[in-house]
Amino acid sequence: MRRVVDARGSFCPGPLTELIKAYKSAEAGDEIELLATDPGAKSDVSAWAKKSGNEVLEIKDEQGYFRIVVKVVRKGR
Amino acid sequence: MTPKRIAVVGGGTGGTLLANKAVSLLRSEVSSGRVEVHLFADSSEHVFSPGNIDIAFRGAEPSSFRRPERNLLDRRVLLHERAVERVNLEERAVYVDSERLNYDYLVIATGSVARPDAISGLKETSYNFHTGQEDARRTWEALQRFNGGRVLVLTNIPHKCPPSPVEAAFLVEELMRKRGIRERVEVLFATPYARAYPAAAIAEVVEPLMEERGIRLYTMFNTDYVDPKERKVYSLEGEEIGFDLLITVPPHRGADVVFKSEIGDEEGWVAADKETLRHPKFDDVYVVGDATNIPISKSGVVAHLEAIVAAENIAADYLGTGKVYCYTGRINCPLELGGSRAVFVAATYERPPSRQRPSLMKYLMKRAFPAVYWEMLRGRVDPVFDLYLGKPYKVKGVGGA
Numbered sequence: 001m002r003r004v005v006d007a008r009g010s011f012c013p014g015p016l017t018e019l020i021k022a023y024k025s026a027e028a029g030d031e032i033e034l035l036a037t038d039p040g041a042k043s044d045v046s047a048w049a050k051k052s053g054n055e056v057l058e059i060k061d062e063q064g065y066f067r068i069v070v071k072v073v074r075k076g077r
Numbered sequence: 078m079t080p081k082r083i084a085v086v087g088g089g090t091g092g093t094l095l096a097n098k099a100v101s102l103l104r105s106e107v108s109s110g111r112v113e114v115h116l117f118a119d120s121s122e123h124v125f126s127p128g129n130i131d132i133a134f135r136g137a138e139p140s141s142f143r144r145p146e147r148n149l150l151d152r153r154v155l156l157h158e159r160a161v162e163r164v165n166l167e168e169r170a171v172y173v174d175s176e177r178l179n180y181d182y183l184v185i186a187t188g189s190v191a192r193p194d195a196i197s198g199l200k201e202t203s204y205n206f207h208t209g210q211e212d213a214r215r216t217w218e219a220l221q222r223f224n225g226g227r228v229l230v231l232t233n234i235p236h237k238c239p240p241s242p243v244e245a246a247f248l249v250e251e252l253m254r255k256r257g258i259r260e261r262v263e264v265l266f267a268t269p270y271a272r273a274y275p276a277a278a279i280a281e282v283v284e285p286l287m288e289e290r291g292i293r294l295y296t297m298f299n300t301d302y303v304d305p306k307e308r309k310v311y312s313l314e315g316e317e318i319g320f321d322l323l324i325t326v327p328p329h330r331g332a333d334v335v336f337k338s339e340i341g342d343e344e345g346w347v348a349a350d351k352e353t354l355r356h357p358k359f360d361d362v363y364v365v366g367d368a369t370n371i372p373i374s375k376s377g378v379v380a381h382l383e384a385i386v387a388a389e390n391i392a393a394d395y396l397g398t399g400k401v402y403c404y405t406g407r408i409n410c411p412l413e414l415g416g417s418r419a420v421f422v423a424a425t426y427e428r429p430p431s432r433q434r435p436s437l438m439k440y441l442m443k444r445a446f447p448a449v450y451w452e453m454l455r456g457r458v459d460p461v462f463d464l465y466l467g468k469p470y471k472v473k474g475v476g477g478a
Contacts, residue, residue, distance in 0.1 A: 009351065009406055009426035010372035013239050014275040018372050020234060020299055024313075025343055038429060044271040051297045052314040 002031040007038070008065050015041040016048060019070065023054075026072045031057065034068045041066055080113045081106075083391060084171050084180035086161050086334065088118025088146050089126075091366030091380035092186035093454045098388035100151045101456055103395065107153050112395065114153070115180075117173065118146050119160045124210065125450050127377060130241060130413075132213035133206035133324075134248035136221075139214060142447060149454045163338040166359045182361050182391050185340070185347050186384070187332035189237050189367035189375055195328045196233065198303030203325040206245070207236065216324060220252055225261030226321030228253075231310060232268045233300050233328040235344070237367050237375035240412035240422065242266070242326045243274055243283055247415035249324065250290045267295040267310070267318060278432040279412065279422055286414055286435075329375065331368060346370035351426070352403035354387040363387040373426075377450075378409050382469035385459065389470065402470040409466065411443035419443050 005022045007015035015036035022032045034045065042059055045068050049056045058069040083099050085092045096116040106112040128142030147156055162172045164183060171178045191207035193200040206213040228249055232242040246266040253262045266273065266287065272280035273287055273294055287294055299313040309319045331345020341347045348357050349364035351371045356362035365387050366380030373379055382404060389402040406426030413419045418435035419442075452458050 007372045011424045011429040012276045012279075012374050012408060012410075012422055013234070014270070015372075016270055017234050017275065020269055021344070024299075040271075040277045047271050048297050048314075052299075 001027070001029075002033055002069075004033045004035065007034060007036045007041070009037060011038050014038050014044070016044045019045060019048070023070075023072060028072055028074060030072045032070045032072065034070065035062075035065055036068065037065045041068065045070065078111070080110055081181040081395065082179065083112065083114045083182045083184070084178060085114065085116045085184040085186060086164060086171065087184075087186035087188055087332070087366075087368070088116060088120065088123060088156075089186060089188045089366065089380065090377045090454070091188075091368075091384040092116060092118070092184065093123060093146065093149055094381055094456065095184055095186060095365060095384035095388050096154045097149075097151050097454065097456050098385055099391060100153050102388055102392035106395070113155060115155045115157060115178065116150065117157045117159060117161045117171065121146055121158045123149055123454075125447055126207075127238065127241075128447060129206045129210060129213040130244055130248070132210055133204075133216035134220070134245065134252060136217050139210040142210070144451055149451060151455070161334050163334060164340065165338070166340060166356070166362055169361065180361075182363070182395075183359075184387060184391075185335070185356075185362065185364045185368050186366050186380070187334055187368045188380075189235075189329040190332055191236070191327045192330045193325065193327035195330065196300050196302060198305050199233075199300065199325060199327060202303050202305045202308065203231070203323040203327070205325055205327055207238075207241070207326055207329070219322060219324075220249065223258075223262070223322050225258060227263040227265060227319065228322045228324065229265045229267060229310065229318055229320035231298075231300060231318075231323060231325040232266075232270075233326060234269050235375065236326045236329045238410070239275060239374045239376065240410055242268065244413045245324060245326070246287070246292050247290070247413065250292055251415040264290075264292045265295065265318060265320070266292050267298040267312075269297065269299045271296055274412075274422075276422060276424070276430040278430050279420065281432055282420060282435060283412075283414070290415065329367070335368065342370055351406065353390055353401060354383050354404060355390065363391065373406055374408055374410065376408065376410050378407075381453065382407055386470045393474075399474045401473045403473060404470055407466065407469045411439065411446070413440060413443060 131137035365383040367375040419440040
């Protein structure tokens with residue numbers, strides 16, 4: 001299942017909050033498509049995915065925003 | 078003629094200010110009886126919840142942050158000191174004590190609720206200052222009893238007041254120094270974000286100060302569960318942190334009435350347009366403050382500014398002016414850093430927060446704000462804010478852009 005999370009215009013608390021909210025209710029195998037304008041989102045999401053063992057499938061510059069697709073691979077211990 | 082009814086559900090910052098603003102904008106209609114403004118508040122007392130920081134970490138007196146709700150309202154606001162059971166957007170009705178009140182406009186300003194019970198083991202192991210004045214007081218007492226060991230300040234999302242976890246960490250560290258036991262205390266700060274503060278420019282200020290004060294930082298730590306026996310917190314990312322004293326900002330959820338009315342998402346947040354604050358499916362329903370699903374900070378500043386925008390839109394719709402007021406996403410949240418210094422996290426939907434130098438002046442402004450707050454709820458302070466910060470909205474339609 002793919003879920004679109006629109007965090008455009010969010011700088012505080014920011015797109016990672018919206019991504020993690022979606023992640024908490026996702027199942028392994030789901031994809032989360034995050035839309036963001038915060039320039040920090042690309043590095044934040046990549047760092048979080050690496051640490052949490054999840055996978056960034058795509059980071060794309062759209063007109064005026066970024067599209068980041070994360071695949072949920074694992075949750076918790 | 079049956080009066081038009083504006084029903085405001087929630088007596089916090091957003092609901093109280095909105096009710097007063099609606100009366101002010103529709104003064105002659107309200108005075109002549111053509112419009113009624115009803116406010117439903119769960120409690121007869123209004124609590125200034127940012128005061129919980131002062132109660133928990135400075136031992137401030139809780140009663141100094143409470144006022145009777147009635148005293149904060151224009152006398153023409155019809156106050157119902159009763160909890161709303163549910164709202165029905167199709168029926169355009171509010172249900173209270175099994176009575177039904179029909180509305181012409183509804184404002185959902187039901188706020189957010191800190192829920193330590195949402196994470197296994199968290200409630201029984203932690204001290205929380207977001208769950209009310211009593212719990213903030215207990216946090217202060219626990220900090221007074223603490224004689225050494227590891228204090229963990231743990232952030233969970235979503236939560237209101239983005240600065241509050243960082244403030245808690247700095248104030249705990251400061252308190253331990255003041256008590257003369259700092260060398261026996263480890264202060265740890267764990268956050269779900271990629272840095273100490275979600276906005277990068279602010280994190281650049283916060284992180285060196287944390288290092289300077291010896292506050293150990295754990296980033297990207299999303300609490301999975303707490304083991305009360307082991308006294309350890311485990312994260313979804315696979316880490317664990319042990320503690321002797323656990324102080325948390327628990328995850329927040331929408332209000333009970335949102336769940337009972339089945340008008341929110343799985344966490345209880347109600348959909349709203351981020352500019353007009355109008356519900357996407359019901360054009361007579363507005364949502365303001367923490368209750369919305371808008372990806373913006375849940376804070377008093379946002380509730381305040383959204384209440385102004387929603388009140389303007391209701392008045393414009395009722396009067397048929399053709400104007401539409403659009404919130405700019407302005408935030409301006411004070412963040413205290415210990416050592417009598419603070420910064421203001423200021424941004425809009427289009428402009429991220431910028432880096433700034435912590436200052437004594439900003440700290441003094443933050444400490445003085447509780448006194449200003451009560452006047453602000455009556456709408457008396459906005460002209461001053463507008464002078465310095467501009468209007469929190471853009472106007473579209475007739476006479477607008």
